[in-house]
Amino acid sequence: MLHRLFFASALFALAAMSPASARDIKMATTTSTDNSGLLKVLLPKYEAKCGCKVQVISVGTGKALELGKNGDVDVVLVHARAAEDKFVAEGHGVNRKDVMYNDFILVGPQSDPAGMRKQKSIIEAFKQLGEGKSRFISRGDNSGTDQMEKSYWKQAGVAPKGGWFISAGLGMGEVLTMAGEMQGYTLSDRATYGAYRAKTGLDIVLAGDPKMFNPYGIIAVNPKKYPALNYAGAMDFASWITSPEGQKAIAEFKVNGEQLFFPTAAK
Numbered sequence: 137m138l139h140r141l142f143f144a145s146a147l148f149a150l151a152a153m154s155p156a157s158a159r160d161i162k163m164a165t166t167t168s169t170d171n172s173g174l175l176k177v178l179l180p181k182y183e184a185k186c187g188c189k190v191q192v193i194s195v196g197t198g199k200a201l202e203l204g205k206n207g208d209v210d211v212v213l214v215h216a217r218a219a220e221d222k223f224v225a226e227g228h229g230v231n232r233k234d235v236m237y238n239d240f241i242l243v244g245p246q247s248d249p250a251g252m253r254k255q256k257s258i259i260e261a262f263k264q265l266g267e268g269k270s271r272f273i274s275r276g277d278n279s280g281t282d283q284m285e286k287s288y289w290k291q292a293g294v295a296p297k298g299g300w301f302i303s304a305g306l307g308m309g310e311v312l313t314m315a316g317e318m319q320g321y322t323l324s325d326r327a328t329y330g331a332y333r334a335k336t337g338l339d340i341v342l343a344g345d346p347k348m349f350n351p352y353g354i355i356a357v358n359p360k361k362y363p364a365l366n367y368a369g370a371m372d373f374a375s376w377i378t379s380p381e382g383q384k385a386i387a388e389f390k391v392n393g394e395q396l397f398f399p400t401a402a403k
Contacts, residue, residue, distance in 0.1 A: 158188035161369040164200035165192060165213040166280060167307040168238075169352075172327035172396055177389050182376050190373065196279025196307070204228055204355070207362035211370035213377075215325075215352045216280035229355035231371065233378050236386050236397045237351040240284060242342035243312070243329055244270070244321035252321065252341035259291045261342050266294030268301070271320030275311050276303030284350070285323045312336050325350055327396040351400065354378070377401075 169175050170192065179190050193203060197214040204212045205228045213235065214220060223229045242261060244252055250270040255261040265272055266289070274296070275282040289296050302320070304311050308328040315322040316336030329340070354374045359367035376382045378401035386399045 158186050159366045159369055160189045160191055161186075161211065161366055161373055162191045162209040163193070163211050163213060163370075163373070164203040164209040165194060166197050166200060166215055166352075167194050167309065168215070168281075168325040168328045169213060170194035171307070171309045172331050173391065174327065174386070174389050174397060178377070178382070178385055181385055182373060182382070185376065186369070186372060188369065194307075196275070196277045196282065198278030198280075198283070201228070204357045207357065207365060209357065210366045211354060211356050211373060213352065213354045214280060215350055216283050217351060217353070219280075219283065220353050220355060224355060227358055227361060230358050231374065232353050232355045233374055234400045235352045235354050235377055236383075236399050236401075237349060238326045238397050239343065239350050240281065240348040241324055241326050241329060241340045242321060243315065243324050243336075243338040244341045245319045246337065246339045247319075248339070248341050249319075250321065255342055256345065258288055258342060258345045258347050262288045262292035262294060265321060266292060266296060268298050270300065271315075271318050272296065272301050273311050273315045273318065273320050273322045274301065274303045275308065275322075276305045277307070279308070280350075281308060281323060281325060288323070288347075312338065327391075330391040330394060330396050352397075 183189055197216040200212045200214050201219055201223050203209045220232060224232055242252055252261050274285060304314060308324055309332055311322050312324060312332045313336060316338050356367060356370035357365055383399035383401050386397050
């Protein structure tokens with residue numbers, strides 16, 4: 137009888153230590169990592185190793201950081217460096233790691249009525265768009281893209297308002313769809329545009345300005361602030377996505393043959 141009890145206890149202990157018993161990880165991330173299809177490639181690879189599930193909340197960077205600040209998620213994967221640094225400095229997150237980058241692009245109708253293809257500078261382009269001769273659809277959701285767009289308007293000396301400027305308060309995919317339907321311009325990350333290009337008929341009219349560089353970072357929520365969170369899982373996922381295996385998976389992700397994200401952890 138004692139032998140059976142010992143054997144049963146041993147089996148229970150082994151089951152408790154098995155990968156299948158690993159706690160799920162809650163991650164808030166940007167719509168670009170989700171809409172582009174990147175997470176559908178990355179997460180199954182990681183989940184097979186950890187024996188857990190990564191539960192994703194896909195929102196703008198501002199909302200993702202707010203979820204982390206409130207202790208609603210274990211880890212955030214976002215793209216707004218100034219906001220990320222503030223998040224860490226205020227004690228909400230720890231151990232930020234570089235993950236990857238892509239770039240912002242200005243997209244618009246194929247006919248390009250505002251003549252954006254003639255521009256090389258995103259700030260000069262925004263000055264011209266600020267004249268209000270063509271529609272501009274803004275995310276208006278405090279996402280990383282929205283924060284970058286606001287910085288461009290500020291540098292251009294433009295306070296966007298009037299009938300030509302539409303603040304949608306929506307994710308990137310929805311805004312690209314609106315821009316296509318309304319034959320307007322918008323600022324997008326390259327990855328989401330790649331996933332929506334065929335649906336919208338929009339063209340890239342300006343890219344390549346160094347000001348349009350778009351880095352992503354991963355941050356674990358501070359365990360001292362929220363001890364009940366899955367900090368171990370957050371750090372394990374952060375370690376994996378910045379490992380050679382995770383970085384290789386990012387580099388190999390392509391849409392229509394085009395690489396959309398470029399790993400930076402090694403750098």
